[in-house]
Amino acid sequence: MSSRLRSNLWGYLFIGPFIIGFLAFTIVPMLASLYFSFTEYGLFDAPKWIGFENYIKMFTEDPRYINSLKVTIIYVFAGVPLRLAFALLVAMLLNVGSRAVGWYRTLYYLPSLIGGSVAVAIMWRNIFGDDGIVNLALKSMGIDSIRWFGEPTAALWMLIFLSIWQFGSSMLIFLAGLKSIPASFYEAASVDGANFFQKFFRITLPMLSPVLLFNIIMQTISAFMTFVPAFIISKGTGGPLDGTLLYSLYLFKQGFEYFNMGYASAMAWVMLLIVAILTGIIFLTSKYWVHYESEGK
Amino acid sequence: MTKKRPRYYLYHILVGGFAILLLYPVIWLFVSSFKESGDIFITAGSLIPNPFTLLNYAQGWEGFGGYGFGTFIKNTLVFVIWMLLGHLISCSLIAYGFARLKFVGRGFWFMIMLVTLMLPYEVVMIPQYIIFSELGWLNSLKPLVVPAFFGHPFFIFLLVQFIRTIPRELDEAATIDGANTFQIFYKVILPLIVPALATTAIFTFYWTWDNLLGPVLYLNSPEKYTVSMALNMFLSNETVSNWGAMFAMSIVTLVPVFVIFFIFQRYVVEGISTTGLKG
Numbered sequence: 160m161s162s163r164l165r166s167n168l169w170g171y172l173f174i175g176p177f178i179i180g181f182l183a184f185t186i187v188p189m190l191a192s193l194y195f196s197f198t199e200y201g202l203f204d205a206p207k208w209i210g211f212e213n214y215i216k217m218f219t220e221d222p223r224y225i226n227s228l229k230v231t232i233i234y235v236f237a238g239v240p241l242r243l244a245f246a247l248l249v250a251m252l253l254n255v256g257s258r259a260v261g262w263y264r265t266l267y268y269l270p271s272l273i274g275g276s277v278a279v280a281i282m283w284r285n286i287f288g289d290d291g292i293v294n295l296a297l298k299s300m301g302i303d304s305i306r307w308f309g310e311p312t313a314a315l316w317m318l319i320f321l322s323i324w325q326f327g328s329s330m331l332i333f334l335a336g337l338k339s340i341p342a343s344f345y346e347a348a349s350v351d352g353a354n355f356f357q358k359f360f361r362i363t364l365p366m367l368s369p370v371l372l373f374n375i376i377m378q379t380i381s382a383f384m385t386f387v388p389a390f391i392i393s394k395g396t397g398g399p400l401d402g403t404l405l406y407s408l409y410l411f412k413q414g415f416e417y418f419n420m421g422y423a424s425a426m427a428w429v430m431l432l433i434v435a436i437l438t439g440i441i442f443l444t445s446k447y448w449v450h451y452e453s454e455g456k
Numbered sequence: 457m458t459k460k461r462p463r464y465y466l467y468h469i470l471v472g473g474f475a476i477l478l479l480y481p482v483i484w485l486f487v488s489s490f491k492e493s494g495d496i497f498i499t500a501g502s503l504i505p506n507p508f509t510l511l512n513y514a515q516g517w518e519g520f521g522g523y524g525f526g527t528f529i530k531n532t533l534v535f536v537i538w539m540l541l542g543h544l545i546s547c548s549l550i551a552y553g554f555a556r557l558k559f560v561g562r563g564f565w566f567m568i569m570l571v572t573l574m575l576p577y578e579v580v581m582i583p584q585y586i587i588f589s590e591l592g593w594l595n596s597l598k599p600l601v602v603p604a605f606f607g608h609p610f611f612i613f614l615l616v617q618f619i620r621t622i623p624r625e626l627d628e629a630a631t632i633d634g635a636n637t638f639q640i641f642y643k644v645i646l647p648l649i650v651p652a653l654a655t656t657a658i659f660t661f662y663w664t665w666d667n668l669l670g671p672v673l674y675l676n677s678p679e680k681y682t683v684s685m686a687l688n689m690f691l692s693n694e695t696v697s698n699w700g701a702m703f704a705m706s707i708v709t710l711v712p713v714f715v716i717f718f719i720f721q722r723y724v725v726e727g728i729s730t731t732g733l734k735g
C-alpha cells in the first residue's frame with residue numbers, strides 16, 4: 160500500500176464518524192425536511208405533494224405565523240444588541256488589575272451558567288409574577304403592580320430581559336479581547352490628550368471588532384432559535400395572546416402538537432433562510448467595520 | 457495609595473453591588489425554597505425564611521406519578537454519562553484526524569463541519585424524529601445519545617485548535633520509535649489534550665443536564681423523565697401549585713451545575729474565552 164493511500168485511509172478512519180453522522184443526522188434529514196416542506200404530512204398518513212402551498216399559506220393565511228415572526232424579530236433585534244452592550248460595559252468595568260476581578264467575573268457569569276435551565280425560567284416567572292418580588296417592591300414605592308406576564312408586549316420584554324440577564328459568556332469573550340489590547344495604545348493616546356470616548360471609539364471598539372463580529376453572529380443565531388424560556392414561561396402556549404410565541408415554539412407546536420409536519424418543515428426552511436441571510440448580511444457589512452491587524456504581532 | 461482609596465472603594469461598591477443585584481433572583485429562589493409554601497409570596501420581600509422548613513424538599517423529592525425525584529436525577533445522570541462517552545470518544549478521534557492527518561478532502565470536510573455549527577436544529581428536527589420513530593427508538597435515550605457518538609462540531613473545533621498548539625516533533629519522534637497513527641493519537645496526543653477534553657466534558661454535562669427540547673420530543677413515560685422535564689411537569693401540574701416543592705427541586709437541579717462550575721471554573725472560562733461556547 161502506498162504511503163499516500165495509507166494516509167488517506169487513516170484520515171478517513173479518524174474523521175469517519177463525523178462523515179457518517181453528518182450524512183445520517185444532517186444531510187438526509189435536511190433533504191427529507193425540504194421534501195416534507197412541499198407536502199401535507201400529518202405523520203400518520205403518507206406525505207401528499209402540494210407544491211409551495213405551505214410557504215404561501217405561511218405568509219398569507221396564517222396570522223399566528225406572521226406574529227411569531229414579528230415577536231422573534233423583536234426578541235432578536237432588541238435582545239442581542241442590549242445583551243452585547245451590557246456585556247461589553249461589564250467587561251470594561253472588569254478589565255482592571257484587581258485581584259477581586261476573578262470573583263466578579265465568576266459572579267457575573269453565574270446567571271448565564273444556569274440560564275438555560277427550567278429552574279431559572281420558573282424562577283423568572285415567579286419574580287415577575289403578579290405577587291412576585293418586583294411587584295412587591297413597586298407597591299412599597301406606591302406604584303401599582305404590573306401584570307408582567309398578563310400582557311403580550313410586557314411578557315415578550317420579560318423574555319428579552321431574561322436573555323439580557325445572561326450576558327456572561329459574551330462578557331468573558333469581550334474580556335479576553337480587551338486583555339489582548341496592548342496598554343501602550345492607551346498610553347500613547349493619553350499622551351496625545353485623548354479622552355475616554357476617543358479612546359473607546361478609536362482603540363477599544365476597532366480592536367474588539369473581530370470578537371464583536373463573532374459574538375453578534377453566534378448570539379443572533381442562538382437568539383433566533385430560543386425555545387426553552389418561552390416554552391416554560393408561557394407553559395407551552397406562547398401566550399398571553401401569542402405574545403411570547405417565538406418562532407421555534409410555534410414550529411414545535413405545529414409539528415408536535417398539531418402534527419402538521421409538512422408545514423413545520425416549511426417553517427424550518429424559512430428559518431434557515433432567514434438565519435443564512437442575516438449571517439450573510441453581518442459578514443458582508445463586516446468588512447466596513449471589522450478591523451483586522453494586517454501586520455500580526 | 458492614600459489618593460487611590462476612595463476610588464477603590466467606590467469601584468467595589470459599584471461592581472460588588474451590581475453583582476448582588478444580578479444574583480438576587482437566584483438568592484431569592486434559594487431562600488424561598490426554605491419557606492413554608494403559603495408564605496413564599498406573602499413574605500416575598502424578606503430574605504429570611506421564618507419559620508425555616510425543609511418540608512418543601514421532602515415533598516418535592518416525592519416527585520409525581522409515583523416516581524420520586526431521585527428517579528429523575530438517576531435518569532439524567534445516565535443521559536449525561538452516555539453523552540460524555542459519546543462526545544469524548546468521537547470528538548477526540550475526529551479532531552485528531554482534522555488537526556494532524558493529511559488526506560484528500562480534509563479542507564472540504566472541515567468547512568462542512570464549521571457550517572453545521574450554524575445550522576438550526578429545527579431544520580433536522582422533524583425528519584430525525586421520523587427516522588427515530590421508524591427505528592422504534594421513541595421513548596428511549598437512543599435518539600438523544602446515539603448522535604453524540606458521531607461528533608459535535610463545537611467540541612471538534614475546540615479540540616482541533618488545541619491539538620494544533622502541540623508541537624509536531626512529538627508525533628515525529630513517536631513515528632521514529634515505530635508507533636502507528638492510532639498509537640500516536642492514543643499515547644501522545646490524548647494525554648496532552650486532557651484540559652480541552654475537560655472543557656468538552658463540562659459543557660457536555662451542562663447542555664445535557666439542561667436539555668429540555670430533546671427529552672420532551674423523545675421521552676414520554678414519567679419513569680424515564682429527566683430533571684428538566686420533571687420540573688416542567690411540576691409547573692404544568694400547577695392546579696395544586698405547590699411552589700415551595702417546585703422551588704426546592706429547582707434548587708436541587710441547580711446544585712450540581714454550581715458545584716461543577718466552582719470546581720472546574722478555569723476550564724469553563726477558558727473554553728468560553730477561546731471558542732465562545734454556549735450562547
